[in-house]
Amino acid sequence: MTAGFEHILNWRLLAGSHPFPGPDGGTCINEAAIVAAGLPYRAIRASADCPPCFSRPLSAYALGLNDAMPDAERPRLMAFVLRLSGSADTDEVEAERTAFLARESVRRILPPLLDRAGMADLAARCEAASGLPAALAAARAAAWRGGNVAQGASLRRAWLQGALASAVARTATAAVQAAGEPRAAAEVAEGAAPFLPEAWALAAAILDEALRIGRQAPGIDLLRARDRLDAARAVRA
Structure with missing residues (x-):
């Protein structure tokens, strides 16, 4: 094209x-x-x-x-x-595509969002995930920490930190859900976009590469x- x-x-x-x-x-x-x-x-x-x-x-x-x-x-x-x-394509190829959407959302969209939230260790873990199980484990860890940080920020009335941490929790949860529901992978980009201007470009790149599978x-x-x-x-x- x-x-x-x-x-x-x-x-x-x-x-x-x-x-x-x-x-x-x-x-x-x-x-x-x-x-x-x-x-x-x-x-x-x-x-x-x-x-x-x-x-x-x-x-x-x-x-x-x-x-x-x-x-x-x-x-x-x-x-x-x-x-x-x-x-x-076949069920096997469609499953591979679904896994790709979930894994790459974790590896590409979550890391810069986690960096902005001061969670560099989780950003590195997400980026380094080589397979879907590792990516989902990293996303679950990010969702848990994001939720805890958001709760603490709310108690301190640290609204900006709380909003960013909530975005981490929401997008990481969507990434986990994407392993079974591909549309949820789009929610990863949607949740990150207010804090990550490049989120939509990253999502389009993921779609482009997923279309090359099968x-x-x-x-x-x-x-x-x-x-x-x-x-x-x-x-x-």
């Missing part, structure tokens, strides 16, 4: 599900991917609503990011519009995809 092509698709991503693309091309990432692939349009409220050819963990993560990202950050996801349809979506001609998106928008113009 050519980097920087996104403007050619001339489409606007919005949070939430939509009955049909409006005149401004407003849909979520998965709905846009359906239109671009030439599949019958459907509203997507959860990854289970996606066509069977969409990878469930990857579409769940993409949907979570789509709904959590601020408007200024959401265009990052346009780079993935042509990569979701046809990405579904079956790749078949190539979709860029201009044909644009024409399909334009046609869908024209219906509502």
Whole structure:
């Protein structure tokens, strides 16, 4: 895929599900991917609503990011519009993708947040986690300490420290949950973002690499995809 092509698709991503693309091309990432692939349009409220050819963990993560990202950050996801349809793979590959999303959220997003919270030892432990069990153990330790620090800060009325520690506890807990529910991995970036401006870029990089695991979506001609998106928008113009 050519980097920087996104403007050619001339489409606007919005949070939430939509009955049909409006005149401004407003849909979520998965709905846009359906239109671009030439599949019958459907509203997507959860990854289970996606066509069977969409990878469930990857579409769940993409949907979570789509709904959590601020408007200024959401265009990052346009780079993935042509990569979701046809990405579904075997149960083993989908499990590998789910593990990757959880592990890399711990290894990449939690460490800089933990550093900002003064928990450098846990940041190093998360970054060094080489497998999912080690990553989840590190995330559980971070969630426990973040909760304790937040409670102590509240008693001292140290509001900024408490907010940061609460973010640590919330994001670390989401990372643990992501091992079983891929959409929770998006909550890691969402919880870190107020204190970590690069969180959304890190999350997009994780999605990019997860899409390289297993079956790749078949190539979709860029201009044909644009024409399909334009046609869908024209219906509502």
